[in-house]
Each structure stands twice: as structure tokens, then as C-alpha cells.
Amino acid sequence: MLPLLLEERPAARTELVPLTVEQYHRMIAAAILEEGDPIELLDGMLVTKDRGPGTTVHPLHSAVVTKLLLLATRLTAFGCHLRSQTALTIRPRHEPEPDAAIIRGRPGDCAQRHPEPADVSCVVEVADGSLERDRTTKLRIYATAGIPQYCLIDLRDRRIELYEDPDRERGAYGDRRELAPEATVDLLLPDGRRFEVAAADLLP
Numbered sequence: 001m002l003p004l005l006l007e008e009r010p011a012a013r014t015e016l017v018p019l020t021v022e023q024y025h026r027m028i029a030a031a032i033l034e035e036g037d038p039i040e041l042l043d044g045m046l047v048t049k050d051r052g053p054g055t056t057v058h059p060l061h062s063a064v065v066t067k068l069l070l071l072a073t074r075l076t077a078f079g080c081h082l083r084s085q086t087a088l089t090i091r092p093r094h095e096p097e098p099d100a101a102i103i104r105g106r107p108g109d110c111a112q113r114h115p116e117p118a119d120v121s122c123v124v125e126v127a128d129g130s131l132e133r134d135r136t137t138k139l140r141i142y143a144t145a146g147i148p149q150y151c152l153i154d155l156r157d158r159r160i161e162l163y164e165d166p167d168r169e170r171g172a173y174g175d176r177r178e179l180a181p182e183a184t185v186d187l188l189l190p191d192g193r194r195f196e197v198a199a200a201d202l203l204p
Contacts, residue, residue, distance in 0.1 A: 018044020020092050042137055044093035050130040060155055060204050061099075064126045067202055068100040071195075078189050080121070081107050088123070089114040090145045096138060099153075100124035104190035117145040121190040128155040139163065140171035149188040153202055160185055160199050 019027075024041045027033045038049045065084060072082040083101050090096070095114070102122040103115050110119065123142055127134040134152055142150045143166040150163040150173060158181060165174035179185055179199050186194040 016045070018093050019046070020044065021089055021095055024095060040087075040097045041093065041095040042141065047133075049097065050133070058128060061126050061128060064153055064155065064202065064204055065099050068124060068126075071197065075102065075189075075195065078191070078193065078195065080104050080190050083107075083115065087114040088120065089116050090141060091116075094141050094145075096141060098123040098138075099126045102187060102189060102195075117147055119190075120147050121188045122149040122151060123147055124151040124153065126153045126155065131156060135161075139173065142166070143173050144168050144171040151185065151187065155204060158203050160202065162186075164188070 019041060028035055033039060039046050040049055069084055075082050081103055083103055085097050085099055087095050087097050088101060101120050104119050125134045125138060131154060139150060146166050146168050148164065148166065152161040154161060160179040162177045162179060162185065163173035167174055181200045181203050183199045185197045185199050185202060187197060189195055
């Protein structure tokens with residue numbers, strides 16, 4: 001019998017096997033991945049964080065993240081705190097590192113674990129090169145996790161997109177607003193109150 005020609009052979013099927021959060025943590029513990037590598041776990045895949053042109057953090061992105069950090073001391077009076085560019089565990093297959101997140105309680109409450117969706121009232125992403133991913137993949141992940149509010153700071157068009165009313169099944173938010181620099185941003189706190197910030201204070 002003659003061998004099958006290449007084009008007649010059954011097509012090889014490549015299947016990707018996604019990582020779980022636990023497997024990802026074991027890779028870090030075993031130094032397969034270094035702590036602080038510019039990587040996050042999205043849909044079970046290791047994804048390089050995109051924070052500007054090239055491999056370094058873009059100055060504009062850094063400037064806006066610094067503006068967010070200035071809110072930290074003001075938030076403690078409301079029984080919550082701000083974390084920046086640290087992991088948020090969303091089992092079984094996601095561990096994004098949002099640019100900021102408002103977390104219930106004191107920083108020490110999560111000293112032995114990363115915050116989980118039940119701890120979070122608002123996540124913030126600062127987007128330039130990552131804008132498409134933040135509007136699609138990240139939005140879906142945060143909505144599916146039931147995170148009440150997602151604030152997307154769009155550096156390209158200098159505006160803020162505010163998403164609320166997560167639909168876990170659809171992986172989408174029912175309410176979307178676009179805020180211009182002269183608007184006020186009402187960031188959601190864990191107790192349901194609102195923390196008002198001028199959009200201009202968060203935009204470049």
C-alpha cells in the first residue's frame with residue numbers, strides 16, 4: 001500500500017490545555033516563572049502585560065497609575081484600600097493584575113492570599129496598547145466574576161469608560177457610560193457608597 005500523500009493524511013489537531021490558578025502558582029513557586037514577571041493568567045493562558053510601546057512601562061501609563069495611587073489614603077476612611085498592579089485571583093483559570101482595585105478591609109486581610117472577586121468592588125485598567133484586550137477579554141473576565149464595577153481609563157481618546165451591573169452568564173455589563181474629562185467618576189466602594197473623583201484627576 002502506498003503511503004498517504006501529505007495532503008491526504010488526517011489533519012493534526014492541536015489542542016491547548018489551559019492552566020489553572022493553582023498550576024500557575026506552582027510555576028511561580030518553582031521559579032519556572034519569576035515573581036514580578038510581566039505576565040498575567042487570562043483564560044488559563046500566560047499573557048504578556050501590555051502597558052505601552054516596547055517592553056517597558058510607558059511614562060503616560062505610569063503617570064495615570066500614580067494618580068490612582070494618590071487615592072489610597074482617602075479610601076482607608078471608608079474601610080477599604082487600594083491595590084495597584086497586583087494579582088486578583090479568579091478561579092479556576094484567571095489571575096489578572098489590574099492597574100488598580102478597591103478592596104474590602106485592610107491590606108493585612110489579604111496577607112496570606114490574593115484578593116478574590118468577593119473582596120473587590122471596583123477594578124481599574126489604564127489602557128493604551130492593551131485597549132482592545134481590556135474592552136473584551138478583561139471585561140468578560142471581570143463581569144463573569146461578578147465584580148460590580150469596571151473602570152477603563154482610555155489613554156488614546158482621553159476618556160473614561162465606566163461599566164456596572166455585571167451579567168455573569170453573558171460575561172458582560174448591563175450599564176456602560178463614557179465620561180469626558182469634565183465629568184465626575186463615582187467609584188463604587190464595598191459598602192455600596194460612592195467615592196467621587198474628578199475625571200480630570202485620573203486622566204493624563
